[in-house]
Amino acid sequence: MIDQKIDGAKRTWIIASGCAGAVGAGFLAVPFVRSFEPSERARAAGAPVEVDISGIKPGEKLTVEWRGKPVWIVRRTPEQIAELPKNDPLLADPLSKRNADELTPEYARNEVRSRKPEYLVVVGICTHLGCSPGDKFTPGPQPSLPDNWPGGFLCPCHGSTFDMAGRVFKDKPAPDNLEVPPYMYLSDSRIVIGEDKRA
Amino acid sequence: MAEMQTAPAGAGSGRRLLTWIDNRFPLSKLFNEHMAQYYAPKNFNVWYVFGSLALLVLVNQLLTGIFLTMHYKPDAAKAFESVEYIMRDVPWGWLVRYMHSTGASAFFIVVYLHMWRGLIYGSYRRPRELVWLFGCAIFLCLMAEAFMGYLLPWGQMSYWGAQVIVNLFSAVPFVGPDLALLIRGDYVVGDATLNRFFSFHVIAIPLVLLGLVVAHIIALHEVGSNNPDGVEIKEKKGADGHPLDGIPFHPYYTVHDIYGVSVFLFIFSAILFFAPEGGGYFLEFNNFIEANPLKTPAHIAPVWYFTPFYSMLRATTDLMVNALCIVVALAAVAAILRGGFRAGAKVAIALVALIAVYLLKTFDAKFWGVVIMGGAVLILFFLPWLDHSPVKSIRYRPSWHRIVYGVFLIFFLALGYLGSQPPSPAGNYISQLGTLVYFGFFLLMPWWSRMGVFKPVPDRVTFNAH
Numbered sequence: 001m002i003d004q005k006i007d008g009a010k011r012t013w014i015i016a017s018g019c020a021g022a023v024g025a026g027f028l029a030v031p032f033v034r035s036f037e038p039s040e041r042a043r044a045a046g047a048p049v050e051v052d053i054s055g056i057k058p059g060e061k062l063t064v065e066w067r068g069k070p071v072w073i074v075r076r077t078p079e080q081i082a083e084l085p086k087n088d089p090l091l092a093d094p095l096s097k098r099n100a101d102e103l104t105p106e107y108a109r110n111e112v113r114s115r116k117p118e119y120l121v122v123v124g125i126c127t128h129l130g131c132s133p134g135d136k137f138t139p140g141p142q143p144s145l146p147d148n149w150p151g152g153f154l155c156p157c158h159g160s161t162f163d164m165a166g167r168v169f170k171d172k173p174a175p176d177n178l179e180v181p182p183y184m185y186l187s188d189s190r191i192v193i194g195e196d197k198r199a
Numbered sequence: 200m201a202e203m204q205t206a207p208a209g210a211g212s213g214r215r216l217l218t219w220i221d222n223r224f225p226l227s228k229l230f231n232e233h234m235a236q237y238y239a240p241k242n243f244n245v246w247y248v249f250g251s252l253a254l255l256v257l258v259n260q261l262l263t264g265i266f267l268t269m270h271y272k273p274d275a276a277k278a279f280e281s282v283e284y285i286m287r288d289v290p291w292g293w294l295v296r297y298m299h300s301t302g303a304s305a306f307f308i309v310v311y312l313h314m315w316r317g318l319i320y321g322s323y324r325r326p327r328e329l330v331w332l333f334g335c336a337i338f339l340c341l342m343a344e345a346f347m348g349y350l351l352p353w354g355q356m357s358y359w360g361a362q363v364i365v366n367l368f369s370a371v372p373f374v375g376p377d378l379a380l381l382i383r384g385d386y387v388v389g390d391a392t393l394n395r396f397f398s399f400h401v402i403a404i405p406l407v408l409l410g411l412v413v414a415h416i417i418a419l420h421e422v423g424s425n426n427p428d429g430v431e432i433k434e435k436k437g438a439d440g441h442p443l444d445g446i447p448f449h450p451y452y453t454v455h456d457i458y459g460v461s462v463f464l465f466i467f468s469a470i471l472f473f474a475p476e477g478g479g480y481f482l483e484f485n486n487f488i489e490a491n492p493l494k495t496p497a498h499i500a501p502v503w504y505f506t507p508f509y510s511m512l513r514a515t516t517d518l519m520v521n522a523l524c525i526v527v528a529l530a531a532v533a534a535i536l537r538g539g540f541r542a543g544a545k546v547a548i549a550l551v552a553l554i555a556v557y558l559l560k561t562f563d564a565k566f567w568g569v570v571i572m573g574g575a576v577l578i579l580f581f582l583p584w585l586d587h588s589p590v591k592s593i594r595y596r597p598s599w600h601r602i603v604y605g606v607f608l609i610f611f612l613a614l615g616y617l618g619s620q621p622p623s624p625a626g627n628y629i630s631q632l633g634t635l636v637y638f639g640f641f642l643l644m645p646w647w648s649r650m651g652v653f654k655p656v657p658d659r660v661t662f663n664a665h
Contacts, residue, residue, distance in 0.1 A: 033381075036395070042385045063493055068387035070493040124493075128565055130366040131359060132495035144621055157363055157499050158513045159622030171517045175563040 048194030050186070053119065061135060063124065066193045070124040070132055071181055073191070080137075080164045081117050083150050087163045092170045096177055103127075105196060108180040113165040121183050121193065122166040124153075128174035131157035137164070153178075230449075233420055238445030239452055240426035242660040246320070247424075248459030249313035255460055256306045257412065263299040264401065271351065273397035275390035278353035279489040297475040303345055304481040305467055307504035310338060318582075319604060321591030322425040328583040330422065333415040335580045340408045342576070345504065347396040347404070350388075354486030355496050361396070362388050363499070367512075370566040387492060428660045429591025435659060444660045477503075480619070498621050506618025507611055508572050511637070513622060514630035515568035522631065523567070524556045571634060578641045585641055588648040590656050597651025603640070610636040 046067040056062050056075040063070050088094040096104040096113060107115050114120050124132045133153035141147040144154060145161065152163040158173040166178030182196040206218040221227050231237075270289050272281040285292040314334070317323055323331035350361045365388060369379035384391030423433055423442075432442035446452075476482040480503045485496040501509050531552030535545045559567065590596060593604065610633040617626045617633075 036381045036384055038380065038383075038385050039391065042389075042391060046386070065493055068385070068389060068492055128366075129363040129370075131363060131499060132493065134495070134497060144623060156495055156497050156621070157359070159627070173513065173516055173565060173568060175565050 046194070048192050050190060050192045052190055054189035056119075059137060064193065066123075066181065071193050072120070072122055072124045074120040074122075074164070076112075076118055076120060076164055080151060081112060083139075084111055084163065084165050087150055087167070087169075090169055091163065091167045092172070092175070093177055094167060096167070098176055103176055103179045105180055105182055107196070111165070113167065113177070113180055115183070115185065119191075120165060121180060121191065122178040123181050125179070126155040126157065126160055126174050127168065127176040127178065128155065128158055128160050128172075131155050133160070133162060133178075136161075233416070234449035234453070235447055237420055237448040238432070238442050239424045239448050240428075240430075240432045240442075240660055241444055241446045241451075242426050242428060242662040243424075243452065243455070244427050245459075246312070246316035246427070248456055248463075249309050249316060251456040252309045252459060252463050253306070253313055254412070255463070256302055256309055257408075259298060259302045260306065261405065263295050263302065264405075266295050267299055268401055273351065273394050275353060275393050275490075278351060278393060282352045294471075297471055300482050301467070301471050301475050301477070303348065304477060304502070304504065305470075306341065307345070309463075310341060311504075314338070314579075315608075317425075319593040320425055320427055321429050321586065321588070321593075323583045324425075324429075324586065324591050325583070326422045327419070327425060329418045330415060331583055332580060333411055333418055335576075337408065337411045337415060338579070339576060340404055340411060342505070344400060344404045344408065345502070347400040349502060350393060350396045351400065352486060353393065353490045354483075355488045355490055355494075356483045356486040356499065358388060358490035358492065359495050359499050360501055361392065365392070367569045367572070370563065370569045372562055372566060389492075425591065426660055427592060428594060428657065430656060430658070430660050432660065444662070500619045503615065503619060506616070507614040507637075508575050508618075510614040510618035510630045511575055511634045512568045512572040513618070514627060514634045515564055515571050516627070516631075517564050519631050519634070520559050520564045520567055522635070524559050526635070527552050527555045527559070571638075575634075575637060578638070582641070582644075585644040586648050587645050588653070590653050592656075595654040595656045597653060599651060600648075603647065606636065607640045 049064055049066045049071075051062070051064050051073060053062065053073055053075070056073060058075050058077045059080070060075055062073045064073070065071070094111075096109050100109060104113065112120070113122070126133050133155040136142070136145060136149070136154045137151050139149055139151040141149065144159060149161075150163060152161060153166070154161050155174065160172040160174035161169045162174075162178055163169070166180070168174045168177050181193050183191050183193045184196045185191050203222050204218055206215045210218075217227065267285065270281060270285045270292060272278060282296070285296050287293075289295075317331065317334070346360075346364060350357045365379050365382050368382060369375040371378060380386070382392075383389070384395055423431075423445075426432070430444070432444040435443045437443045470477065470481075476484070483500070483502065485499070488496075500506065531548055534540065534548050538545075538548075540548065588596060588600075593601060614630060614633040614637070617630050620626060
C-alpha cells in the first residue's frame with residue numbers, strides 16, 4: 001500500500017463528488033426542517049375576539065382566549081389606579097420603553113398601560129418563560145411576596161411579580177412588562193382584541 | 200475470512216449448531232469478548248451495580264413504552280383521555296403505565312448514582328475519557344427523552360412544563376423566538392407540539408440513545424473498567440496474559456449483578472405497587488388535571504430529576520448576573536496578578552473579561568439563566584480535562600477533598616430540593632450560592648484537585664476475600 005502512488009486526479013474527483021453530495025444533502029434537509037414550522041392551518045387561526053366587558057365589577061378580572069393565549073381584562077378600582085405611580089421606583093421599566101414595538105402599542109405607553117385607566121388589557125403570559133401569573137390583588141405581606149406588596153400579579157413558576165398595570169418589578173427573572181395586545185373599544189361596553197384600527 | 204471449523208466428532212446437536220453459527224456470525228467471539236473473557240477488576244463494590252441496573256431500566260422503559268404506544272393517542276384532544284383509558288380500561292394497563300412512569304424516575308436515580316460513582320473514583324480519567332463523554336451524551340438524551348415524554352399525558356404539568364422549557368429557547372438572542380416557534384410548530388404549545396414530541400420520544404431519541412449505549416459499552420470494554428482504587432489492572436498481567444487482579448465478567452459479575460438486580464427490583468416493586476406517584480415527586484398531582492392553556496397551576500415545578508438545574512435557572516436574576524460580573528473580574532485579576540502568563544496573554548485575559556462583563560450586562564438575566572442551566576449539564580463533558588489530581592480515586596486523595604465533594608453533593612441536593620418548592624427570597628439566595636458552588640467545584644478543579652498531600656496508591660487493588 002505504502003509505495004502505491006496517489007492518483008491525484010482520482011482524489012480530486014472523489015473530493016468533488018463528496019462535496020456535491022454534501023450540498024445535495026443540505027438541500028434535502030430543507031423540506032424536513034421547514035416541516036417543523038407552523039402549518040398553514042396554525043397560521044390561519046387567530047382571528048380577533050370581541051368581548052363584552054359590562055359585567056366586570058371593579059377589582060375583578062375576566063380571562064378570554066386569543067390566539068391560544070389568555071388575555072386578561074381587569075377593571076381597576078380608583079385606589080388601584082392611584083397606587084400605580086407610587087410603584088415607579090420599584091419597577092424595572094415603569095414607562096414601558098423596552099421592546100415597546102412588540103409589547104406596548106402607542107396608546108398604552110402611559111402610567112396605566114391602557115386606553116382607559118379603568119380597564120387593563122394584557123396578555124396573561126409572563127415574559128420570562130411563558131407561565132400565566134396568578135392574581136395577587138390584595139396589598140400587604142403574604143407568602144412569596146414582599147411586605148410592601150402593592151397588589152398585582154405573581155408568576156408561580158419563577159416568582160416574577162407585576163403591578164396592577166402589568167409592569168414587572170426590579171430584580172425578577174422576567175425582563176419585560178406584560179404584553180398589551182392590540183385592542184380597541186367598539187363601544188363603552190365592548191372591546192375587540194386582536195386589532196386596533198378599523199379600515 | 201476465518202477457516203470453516205468443524206464440531207468435534209460425536210458432539211451434541213447444540214454444539215454442532217453453535218459451530219454452524221460461529222462459522223457465519225461471531226457469536227462465541229462476541230460473548231467471550233464482552234462477557235466470559237472480559238476481565239473486570241475483582242474489587243468492585245456496591246457502586247458498580249448501577250451500570251447494569253441502568254441497562255435493566257432501559258429495557259423496562261423500551262418494553263413498557265412499546266405497549267403504551269399501542270393504546271395512547273398523540274392528539275391534544277384525546278391524549279389525556281387515552282392515558283386515563285390506559286389506567287382504567289386497558290387490562291393491566293395501569294401496571295404498564297406505572298412501570299413506565301416510575302421507571303423514568305428509577306432511571307434517573309440509577310444514572311445519578313452511576314455518575315457519582317464515576318466522579319468519586321475518577322472513572323472519567325485517561326484512558327476512559329470517551330466512556331465518560333458517551334455517558335454524558337446518554338444523560339443529555341435521557342433528559343430530552345424524559346422532558347418530551349412528560350408532555351404526552353397532556354396534564355397541567357405536562358403543558359406548563361413544556362411551555363417553560365420551550366420558551367427557554369426564545370431567550371437566545373436574535374434567533375430565539377423563531378427557534379421556539381420551530382420547536383412548538385405553533386404559536387403556543389399545542390397539538391403540533393404534542394405530535395412531534397411523541398415522534399421524538401418513541402423513535403428518534405431512543406434510536407440515538409441505544410447507539411450511544413452501545414458506544415459507551417464498546418469504549419468501556421476497549422479500555423477496561425476502573426475500580427474503587429483507581430489502579431490500572433492491565434499493568435500487572437499474569438503468565439496467561441490476563442490481568443492478575445481481573446476476573447471474568449461472566450460468571451463472576453453476572454451473578455454479582457443479578458443479586459443487585461434482585462435488591463433493586465424489591466425496592467422498585469415496593470414503590471411501583473405502594474407509591475407509584477412517589478408522593479407527588481415521580482408523577483406530580485397537578486398532572487392528573489387536563490392541560491388548560493389559560494391557567495397555570497399555582498405551583499409549577501419540573502419532575503425531581505430536573506430540579507437542581509431548574510433551581511439554577513431560577514436563581515439567575517439581575518443580582519446573580521452582577522455577582523457573576525464580580526466573579527469574572529476577580530478571576531481576571533487573579534489570573535493577571537498570580538498566573539504565570541506572558542504580558543500579551545494578560546492583556547488578552549483582561550480583554551476577554553471585559554467582553555464577558557459587557558455581554559453579561561447587555562443580554563437579559565433570562566438568557567443567562569438558560570446559559571447557566573445548559574452550562575451546568577455541558578460542564579460535565581469537560582470533567583476529564585478539569586481534574587488534574589495525580590490520583591484517580593477519592594481513596595488516595597487528601598482527606599479534605601472528601602469535604603469538597605461533600606459540600607458539592609449537599610448543595611446539589613439543596614438545589615434539587617429548592618427547585619421543587621415555590622420560589623422564596625431565602626431559597627433564592629441559597630440557590631444562588633448553590634449555583635456558584637456547583638460551578639466553582641468544576642471550574643476551580645484544575646487548581647484544587649492538585650492541592651494537598653496525596654496518599655500512596657498501591658500497585659495492586661485492595662481486596663479482602665469474603
